[in-house]
Amino acid sequence: MFHVVEKYKTPAKIILGLICVSFVFAGGYTLAAPGTDYISKVGDIKININDVNELQRRYQNASQREISKDMVYGALLEEAYLQQEAKDLGISASIEQIKQIIASDPGFQENGKFDETKYRNFLTQSGLSERVLIENMNKQYAMQSMQNLLQAGNVVSDAQARQIVELLQASRQMQTVTFNSASYADQIKVDDAKLQTYYNANKKNYFLPLGIKFEFVQLSTVEQASKEVVSPEELKAAYEQIPSTASAPKPEFDKIKEQLTQEIQMRKGTAAIAKLKEQLSDLAFKNPNSLQPISEKLGLKINKIDQVWTTKEMAQANNMSQPLIDVLFNNDMLAKKYNSDPIDMGNGNYWVVRVSDIRKEHQGTFQEMKSQIQQDYIVTESQKLAVAAANQAYKAESSGQNPNLSWSATSELNPQQALATMSKDEFQAWMKAKPTNGKPAYVLLSNRPNPLLVKIQSITVPKDMATILPQAKQLINKNLTQSLVNNNYLWMQSRYKIKKGAQKLENSDQ
Secondary structure, eight states: OTTHHHHHOOOHHHHHHHHHHHHTTSOOOOOOOTTTTOSEEETTEEEOHHHHHHHHHHHHHHHTSOOOHHHHHHHHHHHHHHHHHHHHTTOOOOHHHHHHHHHTOGGGEETTEEOHHHHHHHHHHHTOOHHHHHHHHHHHHHHHHHHHHHHHTOOOOHHHHHHHHHHHHOEEEEEEEEOOGGGGGGGOOOOHHHHHHHHHHTGGGGEEOOEEEEEEEEEEHHHHHHHOOOOHHHHHHHHHTSOOOSSSOOOOHHHHHHHHHHHHHHHHHHHHHHHHHHHHHHHHHHSTTOSHHHHHHHTOOOEEEEEEEEOHHHHHHTTOOHHHHHHHTOHHHHHHOOOOOOEEEETTEEEEEEEEEEEOOEEOOHHHHHHHHHHHHHHHHHHHHHHHHHHHHHHHHHTTOOOOOOOOOOEEEOHHHHHHHSOHHHHHHHHHOOOBTTBOEEEEEOSSSSOEEEEEEEEEOOSOHHHHHHHHHHHHHHHHHHHHHHHHHHHHHHHSOOEEOSOOOOOTTO
16 A cells, blocks of 8 residues: 555655644643543544644735634644544555655755755754654645545546536537417406415415605805806906916816816805704704705705605615615604605705605505516416426427427527536436437427527537536536535544544634
8 A cells, every 4th residue: 555655646745745744833742631632533533722723824824814713623624534434544654755755856866866864853953852743744644645545546538438428518509499478368267366375375475575755955155156157357366366377277167167167166055055954954844744844945846756655675775875864764664754854865966855745564465466476377377388388398399399489590509508408307317318310309498487488499518628628527526526525524533523622713803
């Protein structure tokens, strides 16, 4: 079994670096009560808090970001299972093999030969004894050997790779026929009995959430600015304040008169709004049950949102500002229907709002929801007719009857594109449909609002198979290895239950 060390051996520099991660700062061995020297134990392999802290530090230095102790502990737990499994299988490196790895490391050589001084300096700087170094190299060797063994059994043949490539990358040349459900709507007969039955079977779809109707008045800086009058004296003063130099002379008055007027209006409008906002707030407070006094005294229009019930979900979907949503659906607002304080809506706009009516959340009755029930019923029954028609066409085409269908122009679709547009069941059915003996294959995609009948005329495999196959084999091998590693880990978890020690992880993230 130990021949793998020659084929898969890791350079000693990397091995020694890994050892330092877990053991340089682990400290010496002391006599202690059972369980006090580890957080947890897998078989005979212990994980202690020093291991976690040091590996966390190394991970964070390498990634330049925070790494949780939980994540580090999980990595060490996986290593512990590998170490224990290697121990069960009797996998360990001999002293001679470890010596050979150390002696062949370029970091310990001078002129191509092993240098004892460099080796001793490394031990001193790392704080390791030779015994601990050898023990920990053996652990790293055992884990690497287990990983290699798990990988070595995955042999992917050209035939297997070709089959996977053809399955996942071969494009289909196809035509389609869409059965539009809406075209069957006029065939649906509706009466109250049918609608009542449909309602009883789908009551959960007719639960009505809290809804409101509301009204508001608005103070607008832009609107106020448009009402402001600018005198010739104000224009002249503004023009005179424009700086000028020999290289950048002042523009002619007539050319910037309109711009100056607008700027002055905005300044005056902003100042006026500040005063009006105080009046707005005072009027809203003194007349809490109506916006009418505000409208009359400030000349503001009362805007009513009362054509449909507005729910919180609808408000969010329509991008209503969050401050406005918070006010409208505030419990106090819903209970009292009082005027709100002025709400800053941005861009110099301020609203005072008031809930005018409330629909409490409740199960919608048949009469209350009848119009929606009828609409839903017709859609559902129309789709059933469309599926039935599509099924009939599918059976006719599959049996060679060639019904008169309006097929689309031929298009090409690969599996990646199909997976993005189909459900899992539809995709599987589409993948299984293969033309044989020069005859097309048919598949019915019925799990959609408008059923789709697909005729697959031919399947084209990638032309550059010689280039794709090696890449495919590598990817398949990687997936197989990962699957084997995962299954092996689950098996080890079932075999060795984690034993908890006295040490605690003490994750700062918790």
